[in-house]
Amino acid sequence: MDALTLLTARRSEKKLAAPAPNKAQLETIFQAALRAPDHGKLQPYRFVVIEQSGLAKLADLLKSAVTEFDLGEERLKKAENLASKAPMIIGVVAKINPHIAKVPGWEQMLTAGCAAYSIQLAANAQGFDNVWLTGPWVDGTTLRQAFQCEASDKIIALIMIGTGEEKLEREGKKADINEFVRYL
Known part of the structure; x- marks a missing residue:
């Protein structure tokens, strides 16, 4: 798939099944993530791969966050099923260093976001579907501990990756760029 097709046809897919990327494919995905724009060459991100028995652990961590923040029964069911x-x-953890004046925290966060998006694109380029999720549970104490987050770190993405269960051919929406673009 050429780069422009990848960028203009990308979409999120929530119905995912095996297979997921193998070790070599995952290496390629992370190599792409490491190429994200990075002012100061800080690499302000870290990645946590969750698969097999780790998925059950993740479910417990998400449920713990639901309880911690009193998010209710509906979120508890989502947490149980998400993993x-x-x-x-x-x-994806944004590793923000607030003591670097040359590269403010917001810019470090954008770099981590670009790395997360690169993960999605590299997975798509290799034939895998994915969706980027967040939610209030990413701030859960036990999840942050499991991801070895420091005080200034932020979990910015839970990227679900696999093979789309339904390969529906969707017509690409062509947006009216005039709503989004201005010239100076």
Whole structure:
């Protein structure tokens, strides 16, 4: 798939099944993530691969966050099911260093976001579908501990990756760019 087709046809897919990327494919995905724009060459991100027995652990961590934040029964059910919706989930942690004046925290966060998007695109380029999720549970104490987050770190993505269960041919929406673009 050429780069422009990948960028203009990309979409999220929530119904995912095995297979997930193998070790070599995952290496390629992370090599792409490491190429994200990075002012100061800080690499302000870290990735946590969750698969197999780790998915059950993730479910427990998400349920703990639901309880911690008193998010209710509906979110508890979502937390129970989320980790079983894909054969692999990659957690993306923004490693923000607030003491670097040259590269403010917001810029470090954008770099981590670009790395997360690169993970999605590299997975798509290799034939895998994915969806980027967040939610209030990413701030859960036990999840942050499991991801070895420091005080200034932020879990910015849970990227679910696998093979789309339904390969529906969707017509690409052509957006009216005039709503989004201005010239100076």
